[in-house]
Amino acid sequence: MIMASEGQRTRLMATPGPRDRGSLSDMLWRNPKLFLALLLCLPLLWLGVVYLGSLAVFLAQSFFAIDDFSGLVTYEPTLATYRQLFSDANFDIILRTVTMAASVTVASIVIAFPVAFYAARYAKGVWKAVFYLGVMLPLWSSYLVKIYAWKLILAKEGILTWLFAKLHLLWLLEAWLSIPIIGGNSLSVSYTGTFLVFVYVWLPFMILPIQASLERVSGSLVEASADLGARPGQTFRHVLLPLALPGIVAGSIFTFSLTLGDYIIPQIIGSSRLFIGQAVYAQQGTAGNLPLAAAFTVVPIVIMGVYLWAARRMGAFDAL
Amino acid sequence: MRSDRLDRAPLPLKISACLGLLFLHLPILLIFLYAFTTEEKSYRFPPPGLTLEWFAVTWNRPDVWAALTLSVKVASLATAIALVLGTLCAAAVSRAAFFGREAVSLLVILPIALPGIITGIALRSAFSMADIPFSFFTIVLGHATFCIVVVYNNAVARFRRLSGSLVEASMDLGADGFQTFRYVVLPNIATALLAGGMLAFALSFDEVIVTTFTAGQQSTLPIWMLEELIRPRQRPVTNVVAMVVVLVTLLPILAAYFLTRDGDQIAGAGK
Numbered sequence: 001m002i003m004a005s006e007g008q009r010t011r012l013m014a015t016p017g018p019r020d021r022g023s024l025s026d027m028l029w030r031n032p033k034l035f036l037a038l039l040l041c042l043p044l045l046w047l048g049v050v051y052l053g054s055l056a057v058f059l060a061q062s063f064f065a066i067d068d069f070s071g072l073v074t075y076e077p078t079l080a081t082y083r084q085l086f087s088d089a090n091f092d093i094i095l096r097t098v099t100m101a102a103s104v105t106v107a108s109i110v111i112a113f114p115v116a117f118y119a120a121r122y123a124k125g126v127w128k129a130v131f132y133l134g135v136m137l138p139l140w141s142s143y144l145v146k147i148y149a150w151k152l153i154l155a156k157e158g159i160l161t162w163l164f165a166k167l168h169l170l171w172l173l174e175a176w177l178s179i180p181i182i183g184g185n186s187l188s189v190s191y192t193g194t195f196l197v198f199v200y201v202w203l204p205f206m207i208l209p210i211q212a213s214l215e216r217v218s219g220s221l222v223e224a225s226a227d228l229g230a231r232p233g234q235t236f237r238h239v240l241l242p243l244a245l246p247g248i249v250a251g252s253i254f255t256f257s258l259t260l261g262d263y264i265i266p267q268i269i270g271s272s273r274l275f276i277g278q279a280v281y282a283q284q285g286t287a288g289n290l291p292l293a294a295a296f297t298v299v300p301i302v303i304m305g306v307y308l309w310a311a312r313r314m315g316a317f318d319a320l
Numbered sequence: 321m322r323s324d325r326l327d328r329a330p331l332p333l334k335i336s337a338c339l340g341l342l343f344l345h346l347p348i349l350l351i352f353l354y355a356f357t358t359e360e361k362s363y364r365f366p367p368p369g370l371t372l373e374w375f376a377v378t379w380n381r382p383d384v385w386a387a388l389t390l391s392v393k394v395a396s397l398a399t400a401i402a403l404v405l406g407t408l409c410a411a412a413v414s415r416a417a418f419f420g421r422e423a424v425s426l427l428v429i430l431p432i433a434l435p436g437i438i439t440g441i442a443l444r445s446a447f448s449m450a451d452i453p454f455s456f457f458t459i460v461l462g463h464a465t466f467c468i469v470v471v472y473n474n475a476v477a478r479f480r481r482l483s484g485s486l487v488e489a490s491m492d493l494g495a496d497g498f499q500t501f502r503y504v505v506l507p508n509i510a511t512a513l514l515a516g517g518m519l520a521f522a523l524s525f526d527e528v529i530v531t532t533f534t535a536g537q538q539s540t541l542p543i544w545m546l547e548e549l550i551r552p553r554q555r556p557v558t559n560v561v562a563m564v565v566v567l568v569t570l571l572p573i574l575a576a577y578f579l580t581r582d583g584d585q586i587a588g589a590g591k
Contacts, residue, residue, distance in 0.1 A: 145545070260435060
């Protein structure tokens with residue numbers, strides 16, 4: 001009771017007495033560095049020690065190798081695991097994943113740009129909110145449910161086949177599926193299916209940064225371009241596109257990086273050939289080759305590191 | 321002055337923007353239809369008939385309830401941890417320029433910038449090295465790590481708008497640091513924290529990749545879903561669960577949107 005009434009009094013009179021609490025907060029005010037250290041010690045312990053520590057320990061494994069006979073990891077620094085990484089079969093996996101990531105990125109840009117452009121420049125009032133939520137809701141809805149929805153759509157007996165049949169276009173679908181690499185038995189076991197799902201799931205990550213960068217383009221710039229006699233196409237190419245480029249690059253960081261690391265989408269919808277994420281999963285799990293899993297993990301980190309470095313030079317981070 | 325011609329969107333742009341939005345939403349709507357289908361064995365479209373039967377079946381499934389309960393528990397605890405750590409980080413970063421400030425903000429973003437599989441395996445190998453058995457807490461630890469960034473982003477944006485003179489005025493009027501935090505800072509950042517917390521909850525509730533590595537035998541709702549996706553056994557139940565998950569995640573997102581939108585209009589909050 002005494003404590004409470006004292007707290008009450010201090011609050012009412014706002015005169016900090018020589019109490020522990022007051023002097024502690026005074027001390028913190030006088031020592032901003034100490035205060036900062038206190039603020040940061042917990043988060044840094046968590047992220048800096050627990051998270052970064054386990055990351056470093058795991059990645060360090062890639063410099064060890066597995067003994068072929070015993071199947072155990074030999075703890076001697078070696079580059080043998082990296083040599084294994086660049087063997088034909090494994091290099092194919094890397095190449096396949098990077099190609100997929102690049103095509104997903106390009107397709108996302110093409111679909112995202114009109115949506116972002118309309119939302120940034122023409123949508124007003126209610127429509128602005130509709131477009132904003134229209135992108136935010138799919139972005140935040142469950143990742144697995146989205147994949148599940150596509151499983152329903154791409155299934156052989158699903159809505160897409162039904163739609164093609166109704167339009168008398170089944171021959172087109174079959175012709176597409178008979179194309180060697182991108183086709184397959186049905187859409188849900190082909191690269192086309194994997195590609196569609198990737199584009200669908202990452203699309204909001206592309207729309208938002210493009211929209212942010214386009215919103216900063218003043219309308220008068222577009223008018224000035226028109227006044228100076230540019231056709232709409234020219235205005236787009238010489239005014240809007242360069243100004244939207246940082247947003248496009250920022251979005252492509254998301255689509256590229258997310259595709260490189262995903263292992264669930266190609267596992268559920270796609271052919272049986274592996275992507276990097278699946279290779280990592282298989283190596284650390286059933287194969288029990290942790291060094292190779294770590295080496296595979298280094299690949300997306302290096303690719304994204306180079307990509308981020310290049311993007312930074314283009315000023316992409318101002319659009320985030 | 322703007323001319324009408326420039327103010328109205330060209331038709332092709334309108335059409336492609338609307339098609340883009342439809343592309344984002346039609347697949348999710350399809351989930352709603354399938355929750356009512358009478359078909360059990362395949363994903364046949366159009367559904368041969370409609371029924372409410374599967375809602376009752378799902379309601380009586382203990383495994384679904386167990387997974388749901390675990391997910392809610394994990395998400396609550398992870399959100400609570402992320403709220404504390406994220407706010408501390410945001411307060412530190414927005415207070416002053418200090419050596420390593422960039423590094424701190426990079427460190428916060430790293431768990432979500434790196435593919436989830438990397439975070440997951442790194443934590444898993446660390447757990448097994450330290451002989452920590454997989455449990456409820458290992459799942460929470462993984463989730464909190466990547467939830468911090470959501471809280472941090474929301475809080476940092478609000479701290480930036482919070483004028484430093486408010487804090488100084490409070491101190492000048494004799495409040496100590498804790499009083500200033502309780503009566504001046506907290507009311508100002510409360511809605512941002514609430515929004516960040518809701519997003520963190522949604523993020524954790526939906527997380528599957530890190531969870532597959534940090535959960536032992538337990539299954540959260542996404543893990544349950546993943547198993548059904550890989551080896552479909554209970555298609556109708558999965559349909560219903562998928563629909564409920566969509567509805568449940570919808571609410572915090574809408575709430576977070578309205579909370580942060582109104583935050584712009586708090587009087588005196590701007591610089």
